[in-house]
Amino acid sequence: MGLSRRGLLTAGLLLPVGGLAYYPLRGLSAADGSDAVEAASPLGLADDLANPPEIHASDGVLRATLRMALQDVTLPGGATELRNYGALPGPTLRVHPGDTLEIRLENRLPPNPDRGTPVMNTPNRFNSTNLHFHGFHVSPRGNSDNVYLEIEPGQTFNYVVQLPDDHPAGTYWYHPHRHGSVAAQVASGAAGMMIVNGTLDEVPEVRDAVERILVVQAPIAVEGGLIESMDSIWELTAERDFLINGQYRPRIYLREGEVQHWRVLHAGDAQFLPFTLDGLTILEIGRDGNPLDEPEEMTEVDLAPGNRVNLMVRAEKEGYYELRRPAFNQGIQALPEVHLADVIVLPADSDRVDSSIPMATALPSGPLPENRILTDITEDEIVAQRQFVLGTRTVEGMYKNMTFTINGEAFDPRRDDVVAKLNTAEEWVFINETPFPHPLHIHVNPFQVVAINGEPEEYKHWQDTIAVPAAGTVTIRTRFTDFTGRFVMHCHILPHEDLGMMLNINIEE
Ligand SMILES: [Cu+2]
Incomplete structure (x- = not known):
């Protein structure tokens, strides 16, 4: 189906408006004193990739409402309807060790068309949901990180998730986890990043760098609207639109010599995401929720669905670069190259970036701080x-x-x-x-x-x-x-x- 639409895209007619959130943020709300931060480019540039909106804990508690609902969107692959938190991606939730998350999950999806007893391990009830806090070291019981819950259409559920005082610091994410409807909902973009600030953020070179959030999602535009069967997403080669923070092939800016800290989440449902950024220096400093023992220089970073990575990215020279997934074989299946983003390195003294925005130039070296509870298992x-x-x-x-x-x-x-x-x-x-x-x-x-x-x-x-x-x-x-x-x-x-x-x-x- 996508040929004519993709033709239009090539002509530039469907390119997103850079800098602005590509889709409206209907599902976001911070409640009762938690701080909300608007989506924004960390360099303050109108056509730069914006970090998603954030909700921050205040006085040790993060209160937020996530509203699972239908969202009409026009993806590069066509107009479609998604089940998600009202935005691609959902808001970033930022907390510290010891904080409590109080998340009100409202399931505003329509009733399930299939109402009989589902057959276990077949796709079913795509409008039933729940919430998983991926990577969190928290209780799996009751109204904490309990994936056995089913929140039916029309129902609301209050999650309370208590992080231990010694919780590792790192990059995490939330997404639905109701067995039978997980793929359909995550492939609809129901996901957002969670950040536990701590040890890694105290490294001077990390602390001083501009922080970028990159949530990679790969929704599929389904002819006729909503995903009502696994058939549309079953094939690994089904044509997915790779988006970063909801934008198709966004622009990402750095200044010559600048070092930025990128948190990258692969929130896709099926395809792996090896990626390259030739011409820039990339140090991997963390993976999933944890710092590496020391920075490791990479020419290609490999993410499976669910993985996160912390990168220090240094722009060596003014110019135009491309963030790409090279063509590769996922097992026996060949997957094509994907042009993920344009990366533009401005002159170091570019007057496009306000001089009040700090410019870090140092890369971290030597041992990185450990998360102290994660001692070697002998x-x-x-x-x-x-x-x-x-x-x-x-x-x-x-x-x-x-x-x-x-x-x-x-x-x-x-x-x-x-x-x-x-x-x-x-x-x-x-x-x-x-x-x-x-x-x-x-x-x-x-x-x-x-x-x-x-x-x-x-x-x-x-x-x-x-x-x-x-x-x-x-x-x-x-x-x-x-x-x-x-x-x-x-x-x-x-x-x-x-x-x-x-x-x-x-x-x-
Ligand atoms: Cu598998």
Whole structure:
């Protein structure tokens, strides 16, 4: 369908108005004294990529309303209707360790057309929702980060999420997590960034740099409007419109010699996002919720759906550059190059940027601060080893007559797949028997990546989402601290999750 529209696009007729939010911000509201910050370019330029609007905690509490509703938008791929928080993306929620989030989730979607009992592990009830706080080390119970809740159309639910005083500082995100409708809703752009400010932000070179938020989303324009079936998003190669902060191919400005701190979130539903920015210097300083041990210079940064990265980006020379995803193979499927953004480096003394806006020029070096509770999990701390085989199974009558499985089983909310003790640590091996990668995400507790394809990792980084290579393996270690209760581990290619690649972990006293 997209040919004629894409033709128009090439002619420049559908290019977004730079600097302004591409879509209206209907779903955003900060309540009861929490501070709201408007979307704005960090350099104050009208045609520069704006950071999304933010809501900040005040006096230790962040209160906000997220309104899940239908949104009419015109994407580059065509006019369509999305289910999201009223904007692409939702507002950034900014907190500190020890803060409490009080989030009122209003489900304003219309009634579900399918009202019978859903068949588990088939896509269903696309208008039912809930909320997940991806990467947060918080309780999975009650009205905290509890993904077993179902908030039906017309219902409102009040989440209260208490961050521990020693919560790691980093970049996180929120999105719906109701099994059966996760892919449809995240592929509609229902997501926003969460930032826990702390250790990494105190590094002088990071503190002094202009901070950019880049929320990458990849919604699909569906002919006739709303996604009513998984069919429109099922194919990995389905044509997605890659947006950054809701803008298609935005402009991103720096000044010659300037160093900026970029927080990048991959909030897409299925395709991986390796990206390059040739001509600029890129240091990776953090991944998911945690600083690296020291800055690492990158020519290509790899993000699976769900991953976040902190980058220090230095503009070496005035000129025009491109943020690109190169063409690559995701397992057995070839995916095309994507031109994500134009990057424009102005002269250092450009009068387009107000002189009151600070210009950092130093890159961090040497060891980065650790998040202090994330101490290495040693061999003698491990009380159990487990294996998880990732696969698929033919099951007649299911969507595409298949389920995605872990150890041969598709998700069953009644079954405890892992039962473990609080304050113990375990080593887990993921064995991928399929010809495509699966980014595994574990809720509540981050994990240390120990080995990939049997090769020990020199530096065992803490993450919450790790791509298990096609026909490959990943070994992790995880420590269950602070919180008892049930939560999930699943593939963050969200159609795989909806089709069963998820299991339950129950942490007992
Ligand atoms: Cu998967």
